[in-house]
Amino acid sequence: MISMQRTDLAVELREELDTQEMIPGVHVSTKINRDNDMKETRIVIDSKQGADRLGKPMGTYITIESEELRCSDEDYHEPMSESLFRHLREMLGSKRRILIAGLGNRAVTPDALGPLVVDNLYVTRHLIKEQILRCSYEISAVSPGVMAQTGMETQEILLGVIREVKPEVLVVIDALAAGNSNRLNKTIQLADTGIAPGSGVGNHRKAITEETMGVKVIAVGVPTVISVPAIVDDAMDVMLEAFGRNGTRQAMESFTEKERYQLACEMVEPYLANMFVTPKNIDEAIKRISFTISEAINRLQRSYN
Amino acid sequence: MISMQRTDLAVELREELDTQEMIPGVHVSTKINRDNDMKETRIVIDSKQGADRLGKPMGTYITIESEELRCSDEDYHEPMSESLFRHLREMLGSKRRILIAGLGNRAVTPDALGPLVVDNLYVTRHLIKEQILRCSYEISAVSPGVMAQTGMETQEILLGVIREVKPEVLVVIDALAAGNSNRLNKTIQLADTGIAPGSGVGNHRKAITEETMGVKVIAVGVPTVISVPAIVDDAMDVMLEAFGRNGTRQAMESFTEKERYQLACEMVEPYLANMFVTPKNIDEAIKRISFTISEAINRLQRSYN
Amino acid sequence: MISMQRTDLAVELREELDTQEMIPGVHVSTKINRDNDMKETRIVIDSKQGADRLGKPMGTYITIESEELRCSDEDYHEPMSESLFRHLREMLGSKRRILIAGLGNRAVTPDALGPLVVDNLYVTRHLIKEQILRCSYEISAVSPGVMAQTGMETQEILLGVIREVKPEVLVVIDALAAGNSNRLNKTIQLADTGIAPGSGVGNHRKAITEETMGVKVIAVGVPTVISVPAIVDDAMDVMLEAFGRNGTRQAMESFTEKERYQLACEMVEPYLANMFVTPKNIDEAIKRISFTISEAINRLQRSYN
């Protein structure tokens, strides 16, 4: 479900704070693998203070980035898939019965990430129940659609399915918004917090978290769109730079990131607020990344007996 | 969900009984409209004896047939859509909160009927809840997928959604099997019994009925496939005819319809039992008929106020 | 094929000239139908001077606009479809053998307009050739795909097909870019000039015109995206307004529309230049409008004997 946040990425929120000093309750560690050009960032928020400062709920956010995810050669996805698999397995802990939910609208290309991942999953719950198969993980999967198609909140559908099927953990796959085109379609964010939209601008979809769902919720997301205000905000920077230091620029510089985004939202006409920005080759990007994620999940089945 | 019944059509089961005499507990009435070449058959089964004889649960089965549903000119669908709308409105009675479930596999053309109908529905539940709209019916919709994709029984998903969303009635849209190619893709069956697979040959998906779902269930179905045994059974007739009256033919003629179908099932190798027969232009047929059905349901919204 | 023009709409280019005075060689006439809230604008460019001024080749551009095309109720499409049918029939003149080409990428929602129109066409060429049907128009259709999928220019494929199949006229259906969100998904432009991208910014796809194709080319287009620079350009207006009359604003106001667009292009980072802006409900819009257009073309077949 395409959100209208400035960014859904914890790693971008941290960068925007524009400070080298430590933020209490926010712990960042980074690992770069020179072999495969992959960067993993782990952000742990362990206090309410840290959560407020970053605008994200307490929990662990792992970002896997690779220049190569944009590339079309499949060999490059292998390390990304492997990394996601390892982090996912760690987050799952001892939980074995997993419901995967592919959120978003199958008919809108950049929002189809979740449904496409589900299409390529190797589900096993029915085979295990019928004793056809023995597996380390019992996987079921659903693509609930979006409210304009179903008339129901995604939460209502998921809650109903969870109460009936009783998984131990819900893994939601979703397209995200990034504030910056650099991370578009080449970053995977894994969070043990579920999806808990901030109190900020944009659409107020209800949370999909352990609190609302009754089971642990892990969120896997990829930024596939940029919001229109984020684009305008970026353009303002360039423009102000272009016109030199004058009153306008000084006025702008006194604003916080949040205030500027608010201003950018006001600048674009109301109709634009329901628009998104996405690259022309989004079809190839979505196909490739959804495959990287489904492979990571399918690997769980083969991970041990 | 493509069943492996000889036929899912009550009207074919009645015809196969091959008798003009009245069957106790089975009431048939037929209406032919010469203007638009449409034939409506209403079969009411009102005793257990009738249900056993016909192999279908007690209830009302309405069959709308038209030579023209095969035709590509949209003007011809108008009367069929109108007829389905009227019968559906009558079956719904005073119930207003409807959940539509598009059963079947979106990725297999003749089984995609249900999901395609849902894709074209005008859902209103969320708009009514948010007081954006006032409507005569509150429509929500879901395409639950099939077990090979979800690892869950369709019943589990629907039951979960129903308990959460609490509709007054469930309308399931599904592709059916016909015993005969004459009715393929040009017949709509409407039944107030839900889906209750017989005890016969074939797949034993669990029932989707008022008993299992907790709300009234109306089933709308279109025969889009023929089962392989039904084809073989038909071919046997022609073959026996061709070879004249001899021992083989006499042996065959002593069989009941059910015994013959059983024999045909045994004749085809086990692998074939999971196959179906469908016409080469099934894509056009499915697109057209799904539109006829979605139009009938969308018409409910405009039916009064 | 999503272009990176500021706008592909002649009617917007005319408006941007921001003048009430007559432009030599550019003739504009407008008709508003109060009954169905539909507005038709005919722009005829009949001199090279007019073509240069407007930045569009000489020819006739008909724009059909309706507030209602955004609405989901099918009844509202009827007048739009009827209007497009009439104008198309007029442009076709005595030509009877038509090749329809649905340009664009089926896998990217706002670019799928052309392929979706083709999917719903009632093609007749083969039926007429086999003497199964007598029709007033002989329709064939093709969705050539985009270069990233085929490795070929759209022009190469179309030219090859035209030389083999020898239609009298090529009708190309394509998604367009608008400069303004007001016309998005609710305007149809019909032009007898084919597609001849300006010398401006953006992608330099080669022309699809009578000159390059060897047969008359009619273009039917719907704006489904806004380019990123157009959005930024609009935002600049609002921003300058917001900060009052100062040096920056005065500098901006001395620019022509073209210079400002160039500036906006420079403001957005290179990667953004390959992005587009589209509404979240683009799937519904594209489905509806493609149906409106395919209906208009299918109506040709029924227009007389």
Added chain:
Amino acid sequence: MISMQRTDLAVELREELDTQEMIPGVHVSTKINRDNDMKETRIVIDSKQGADRLGKPMGTYITIESEELRCSDEDYHEPMSESLFRHLREMLGSKRRILIAGLGNRAVTPDALGPLVVDNLYVTRHLIKEQILRCSYEISAVSPGVMAQTGMETQEILLGVIREVKPEVLVVIDALAAGNSNRLNKTIQLADTGIAPGSGVGNHRKAITEETMGVKVIAVGVPTVISVPAIVDDAMDVMLEAFGRNGTRQAMESFTEKERYQLACEMVEPYLANMFVTPKNIDEAIKRISFTISEAINRLQRSYN
């Protein structure tokens, strides 16, 4: 394009001849790899006599079979993809400029093989032309659709594209019919003869061969359907067996394979002749096999510099 042949597989035609003796002009060699459970059969027809006897044009037919192609674990496709790649590279010889054509109807699941292969190809022609890339093979690709969608013969479209784009070789990917369910969805046939439908029963699509296309044509096919008469034919065997040796059976046994197929065709009603038989899980099979084939072709690009 789903044909109505009894079988499109040379290997089945050879088996049906039901003889151990050598057939003049037909040379068969078989290689079984115990490691990966893969069987390769090479049939070379090098005389007109052999071609007549087998009912296939002169040329080389390579069949790659694997029990494992039905299996969902991707690891098993690796050897099949590798084998297809090697045989394809050998058949291509020194030819470098390849046009891939994905025949068939994207909207009918078992016929979508060709278009799905094309969707996953890494095309390079435009990148090489623009000097962005250096590659060993220059690949372009097209999915021409079927006559019911385009109004044009597939041959007309391909011929037009070939004359414009001038490849050295055309590789057509197509869904085939098998006479027997054993090879369905787990066999790939590679032939250097192109597609040249026999003079037999069924649809008479025109040939796609070097003679008609002007360039060498290689055909890659997978049996995804069984024709209805083939099913009936098989069922007759079982039935005759069941009823013991009598006049009917003796009559049947005096028939040739071809005569029996003709009889089976006559047995099924005319409407059934346009039907096909396919397994319920055809969506998974098609997705998997199309990926195996596209991988084999993509491997060409990486095969040497």
